[in-house]
Structures are given as C-alpha cells and as structure tokens.
Amino acid sequence: MAIMKSTTDFSEWLEGPELIALSGGDEADREYRLGTREYDWHRHARAQLFCVGNGLIHVQTPRGSWLLPPHRAGYVPPDTPHRVRVSGALSGWSVYLLPARCGLLPAQPCVLAITPLLQELVRRAASWRPDAPHGPEQQRIAAVILDEIRLAPREALHLPMPSDPRLQRIARAMLADPAADRSADEWAALGALSGRSLRRRIQTDTGMSFSRWRQQAQLVWAMERLASGRTVAQVSDALGYASPSNFIAMFRRALGAPPAQYLSAHGGEP
Structure with a gap:
C-alpha cells in the first residue's frame, strides 16, 4: 500500500501523478490547511494553483505581490520563491502540477479568473487518491484542467x-x-x-x-x-x-x- 504524503511532500513530490488536487479547510486534520495563518518564504518543486471560497490570500514574491480574493485562482510556477498570508479562509482547494506539464502555463505568478467547469473538475480531482496513478479518465480530466488554466483570463490584482x-x-x-x-x-x-x-x-x-x-x-x-x-x-x-x-x-x-x-x-x- 502506498504511503499517504503530507501537503508539503505533495508540493515537492516529483514522482506520482501529474496532477494532485487537495480540498482545503480550517480543520487540523486537513491536508491543505487554511484559516488565518502565514507561511514564510518557501518554494515548491511543483507548480501550485489554489483558490479559496471566502477570506483572502496575499502572496508576495521577490518581484511583487498580488491578492487572491474569493473564487479566483492563484498560480505559482514551479520553484518560485514566495510567502503567503491567509486571512479568514475556511474553504478552498489546491492543485499541484508536475513541472513537465507547465510549459504552456503562465511563466510568472498571477491571479486567474476561474470557470464553473474548472471548479467542477477540481472538485472531482480532489476525490482521487493523491498517491495513485491516473487512469485514462483521470488523465483526460487532468488535461482539461491544464487547458482551463492556460486559457483563463488574468485578473488585475498584481502590484x-x-x-x-x-x-x-x-x-x-x-x-x-x-x-x-x-x-x-x-x-x-x-x-x-x-x-x-x-x-x-x-x-x-x-x-x-x-x-x-x-x-x-x-x-x-x-x-x-x-x-x-x-x-x-x-x-x-x-x-x-x-x-x-x-x-x-x-x-x-x-x-x-x-x-x-x-x-x-x-x-x-x-
């Protein structure tokens, strides 16, 4: 049986499926922990796409900062230094992507508008075992998620x-x-x-x-x-x-x- 990884391991995990989706909340046992908290400077081997249903996320990089209001998605490319302040976020999700699948995605951190289709696909992906290989149906869903990220309009909240x-x-x-x-x-x-x-x-x-x-x-x-x-x-x-x-x-x-x-x-x- 595969060993379940922590959220930090998932963001650094260069093995396993191309896409790992986690549902977030403020509960202590959540793999993607929200609420009100700060994460100091760090970086991920995988790219990260994340969204909150309420509250606010403030992301800072060496070249600027941007805000993630509810129901928008923040995108951070692989190996990008950043720090994060989460305020009052009780629900949300995070998607971790292998670097090899990010070639057509934004080269810089940004805020993206998200569609109901992307929300629904991430909801489905969050039910998958994060340490299990993707089957054909999951591969198709992952490909559509990548297309939705690539085509999503950018929001003007970068400073x-x-x-x-x-x-x-x-x-x-x-x-x-x-x-x-x-x-x-x-x-x-x-x-x-x-x-x-x-x-x-x-x-x-x-x-x-x-x-x-x-x-x-x-x-x-x-x-x-x-x-x-x-x-x-x-x-x-x-x-x-x-x-x-x-x-x-x-x-x-x-x-x-x-x-x-x-x-x-x-x-x-x-």
Whole structure:
C-alpha cells in the first residue's frame, strides 16, 4: 500500500501523478490547511494553483505581490520563491502540477479568473487518491484542467515591486500610508529623486505609470480590508475619497465590477 504524503511532500513530490488536487479547510486534520495563518518564504518543486471560497490570500514574491480574493485562482510556477498570508479562509482547494506539464502555463505568478467547469473538475480531482496513478479518465480530466488554466483570463490584482532601492523606499512608504495626500514630487523626495525622475523610473522598472502603481497599491490595501469585513464606506473614507460612490467608481474602472459583486463572483468550491 502506498504511503499517504503530507501537503508539503505533495508540493515537492516529483514522482506520482501529474496532477494532485487537495480540498482545503480550517480543520487540523486537513491536508491543505487554511484559516488565518502565514507561511514564510518557501518554494515548491511543483507548480501550485489554489483558490479559496471566502477570506483572502496575499502572496508576495521577490518581484511583487498580488491578492487572491474569493473564487479566483492563484498560480505559482514551479520553484518560485514566495510567502503567503491567509486571512479568514475556511474553504478552498489546491492543485499541484508536475513541472513537465507547465510549459504552456503562465511563466510568472498571477491571479486567474476561474470557470464553473474548472471548479467542477477540481472538485472531482480532489476525490482521487493523491498517491495513485491516473487512469485514462483521470488523465483526460487532468488535461482539461491544464487547458482551463492556460486559457483563463488574468485578473488585475498584481502590484509589481520596483528593484531600484530608492523606488523600493518610496513604494514601502506608499504601502504603509496609501491615503497620504502627497504629490509625486513629495513622494520622490523620500528617494532623493525628482518627481519627473520618479515617474520615468517607476514606469521603466515596473511597467506601470506612477499614477497606476499608486492606484494599484490602494486597491491591494482596500481589498484586504473589504475581505476582512470593513464596509465600503469605511474603506473609502480611510483612503480619503470624498464619497463611497467615488471609490466604487474607481474600483469598477480598475476591476470591472463594484466591490460587492467582485468579491462574490464565481462562487462554489470543492
């Protein structure tokens, strides 16, 4: 009889089936443990796709951070350093993929929109024995899961971190106080730069304009608080918006839906 592996072993296991799916929860005996917890810097030999049905996951990599709200999937390629903060997630799932099957999948960590089909296929895969070879039907399901990951639209919740130490100093200050009413010149002074130089350098370093990066930082900050139970009015007031409707309009422009609809979209989990 094969020996059942722990979750850590599954993520490092380069033998066995190409795809291992685990259903998650906050119970102590769960193989994929959720709840509220932090995982310091680590990496997996396998790629990981994961989703929560409630709460929020904040993933940080050396090149940036991104948020995983409910009913979206986070993808981390094989051997990618990352750390994770899970907040209030009581249900969800994780899929571990052999590196050899990841050639057509995203090269960088990202947040993906997920379809009801992918949810249902993962639900079925989570019922398989993770240490048993796949039969023909399971191989077909695994192939469709890989296609669904490959074709899934990416969500705009990534916040790239600059590599320039001066820009990093400014970025950390902006993340610590996203509501601060400072001009580009005032932010730039924290890194001994001019406002013009800050705009040029952050565009080159992150691929985002200064105003877009600042808005993205506010979205990351807002999403964490909304997922933890803060109201739209509380979040919009904390960010300095004149009214909740102004904040909702910004949120809708950036993510395509108002906060309540965005956070509740695509329900269902294994």
